[in-house]
Amino acid sequence: MSSPIAIGHHEPPPLLVLYLLIHLLLGFQQLCYSLGTHSNNRITAAMPVPCLPDQSAALLRLKRSFTITNDSQCTLASWRAGTDCCRWEGVRCGGANGDGRVRSLDLARCFLESAAIDPALFDLTSLRYLNLARFERLKHLTHLNLSDASIQGKIPVGIRHLTNLVSLDLSTTFYLIDQDDYYLSFGTWSDPSWWVVEPNIGSLVANLSSLRELYLGRVDLSDNGEDWCTALTNSSTPQLQVLSLRHCRLFGPICTSLSSIHSLTEINLQYNDLYGPVPDSFADLHFLRVLDLADNDLEGLFPKRILQNRNLTTVHISYNTNIYGSLPNFSPDSSLTTLIVSSTNFSGPIPSSIGNLKSLNELGVASNDFRQELPSSIGQLTSLKLLEATGAGIVGTIPSWIANLTSLVLLRFSNCGLSGPIPSSIGNLKNLTRLELYRCNFYGTISPHIFNLTHLKVMYLHSNNLTGTVELSSFWKLPHLFSLNLSGNRLTVVDGDVNSSHVNNMDILRLASCNMSKFPDALRHMSFIHYLDLSDNKIPGAIPQWAWETWSQLVLLNISHNKFSSVGCNALPVDIESVDLSFNQFEGPISSSPIN
Known part of the structure; x- marks a missing residue:
């Protein structure tokens, strides 16, 4: 019998089948890899950055300082070590996909209580939003220190209900550069937008009967008017020991009733606008150690009895030009x-x-x-x-x-x-x-x-009769020098060799009336200069263009009474707060606008 014959169908060779299968498998593998890679990239792009270890550690320390009350609508149960703090209750981290740093902390619903808020709160340096509303429930709190916290607006009313407070510090540090020049002393630090405000100091402390230390440096108390002192002494603060109200825009007299707070050990009223006499009754404050009334407008005879108080360690009354005594x-x-x-x-x-x-x-x-x-x-x-x-x-x-x-x-x-x-x-x-x-x-x-x-x-x-020629380069050898004033002598100041990296330290440079006839080349290297005075010299020509590129932080510029013919740029930078170009040889208008 003959074998059957298949019509229209041919078996492919085995090697061809194997070849096709291999290509099919490779193609499928490539497809899976591509899909997987795309999926992984998408997942990676969407995956938020987990909480950084220092952030979770700070929050856990903060949690330990709180007590959860029965009224609480949150338990902070999600706040557990080893978990992502960016997912914890009340916590939000920053960035589109998170950067692992806490930006928002909202515990307003938690009705927390605490004897002392852990300073770990200030380790959350990226924090932009903080809500501790109802913190007046922290009824056992004895010390509240929010100094240098860059807070603005009115002091929260809730502080008045913290009746166990022993120490309250809402002060802000400020620095004096030159006490004889108010502009240099405070500069932009006097910007009102920086201030915390308390319109009623009497109400602030009325219920704080345990208060021993009150630090309100640079809190605006001006709305209290001349009654600030009596409002304070009429409040219930019989144990007050430290009263520090530096640079608070206080005005008016110092009331004699302040001496009725017999426990006072420190009175610091520096940098205000107080006037009138210094109360003689301060000499009767037997526990007083520090009396600082500097930089006011106080007047009259300073009681010698105060200086004879053998317990006093500090008496500071400078810059009160109308106070007299011996x-x-x-x-x-x-x-x-x-x-x-x-x-x-x-x-x-x-x-x-x-x-x-x-x-x-x-x-x-x-x-x-x-x-x-x-x-x-x-x-x-x-x-x-x-x-x-x-x-x-x-x-x-x-x-x-x-x-x-x-x-x-x-x-x-x-x-x-x-x-x-x-x-x-x-x-x-x-x-x-x-x-x-x-x-x-x-x-x-x-x-x-x-x-x-x-x-x-x-x-x-400055302002002596010094003579001779002096090279600025001599001063640049002083590695920490940042403020120099040689103005108003009979000196001839020349540039000298600029071969020191310390030139860049300069913040304040005053060289008025120094017989200068050349623009100092050293200024090319002063990228941090804030105050520059070259007035009343003989400097000709144009201000070099590099000056405006270098002096990006300049606040005050005085080049009056020279021979300048051009400012060297199309427009002055708008960031300069004070500029004096008078009595030069400029031609045409000088505008003020940003320089790109």
């Missing part, structure tokens, strides 16, 4: 460590018994009508870190005993009758960070020994 004799058992009456209208002799104050760290004296040299007994106060003398009655030369005060950090002789050359012995005061010898009658050349003071940060030698 220093008493000091006994060896005085506790004074700080005595500053400079920049006042004090007169009379500075007693030699001031040498009995062996614990003195800071001394500022003044003499106006009574002419005298500084007593040599000051040279025995070898612990002094600050020495200041003001007033036309301070005469003579810089005494030789100044070389004994090797612990000095600040030396300031200003607005006084001292004269003569600046002695080379000042170069031995190796710890000086501020050397301020201005508005006196010093003459001669600048001693090269000054450039041995390698810790100097501030040097003011």
Whole structure:
């Protein structure tokens, strides 16, 4: 029998079948890989970054400082170690897909209680939104410190219900650069938008009967008017020990009833607009250790009884130009460590018994009508870190005993009758960070020994009769110097070689009336300069274009009374707060707009 014949069908060769199967499998594998890769990329792109370890650790510490109450609508049960804190109740992290840092913390529904909020809260440095509403329920809280927290607006009313508070600190730190120049002292820090506001200080503390420390530095209290003091003393704060209201826009007199708070150990009312006399009754505050009334408009006779209080460690009343009085004799058992009456209208002799104050760290004296040299007994106060003398009655030369005060950090002789050359012995005061010898009658050349003071940060030698040619490059060798004022002498200031990286440290440079005839090339390297004064010189031509590119942080510029013909740019930067271009040789309009 013959084999059957298949018509229209042919078996493919085995090798061809195997080849096709392999290609089919490879193609399917490639398809799966492509789909998987695309899917993984999509998943990776959508996968949020988990909470960073330091963020979860801070939150867990914060949780431990709280007590959950029966009224709570949240239990914080999701707040567990080893889990993603960005998914915890009340927590949100930042970024489109999260960056692992806590941006929002909302615990308003939790009705939490706490004796002390853990400072771990301030480890959440990326926090943008914080809601601890109803925190007045933290009824056991004894210490609340929100200093330098950059908060704005009114002080929350809930603080008034924290009746167990012992210490309340809502202050903000501020820095003084130059006390004789208000613009430089506070600058943009006086911007009202930075302020926390409390319109009723009496109501704030009315229920805080346990309060012992109140720090409200740079809280705006101006709405309290002249009644701020009586409102405070009429409140129930019988245990108050520390009252610190620095730079609070206070005005009006200091009420005598403030002395009725017998527990006071510190009164700090610096940098306000207070006027009237200093209450004599302050001398009856037997626990008072610190009295700081500097930088106000106080007037009248300063009670000598206060200075004779043997418990006082600090008396600071400088920059009250209408306060007058004289220093008493000091006994060896005085506790004074700080005595500053400079920049006042004090007169009379500075007693030699001031040498009995062996614990003195800071001394500022003044003499106006009574002419005298500084007593040599000051040279025995070898612990002094600050020495200041003001007033036309301070005469003579810089005494030789100044070389004994090797612990000095600040030396300031200003607005006084001292004269003569600046002695080379000042170069031995190796710890000086501020050397301020201005508005006196010093003459001669600048001693090269000054450039041995390698810790100097501030040097003011302006408004004297100093002579000679001085190279700016000498000052750039001082590695920490950031503020220099040589204005108003008979100096000739030249550039010198700029070969030091320290030039870039300069923040304030004042070279008015320095016989300069060339734009200092060193300014090319001062990218952090804020205040620049080149007025009353002989500098010609155009301001170099690089100046505006370099001075991105410039706030104050004075180049008046020169020979400039062009500002060197099409428009002045709008960020400059104060600019004086007067009495030059400019032609055409000068506009102010952003420079790209």
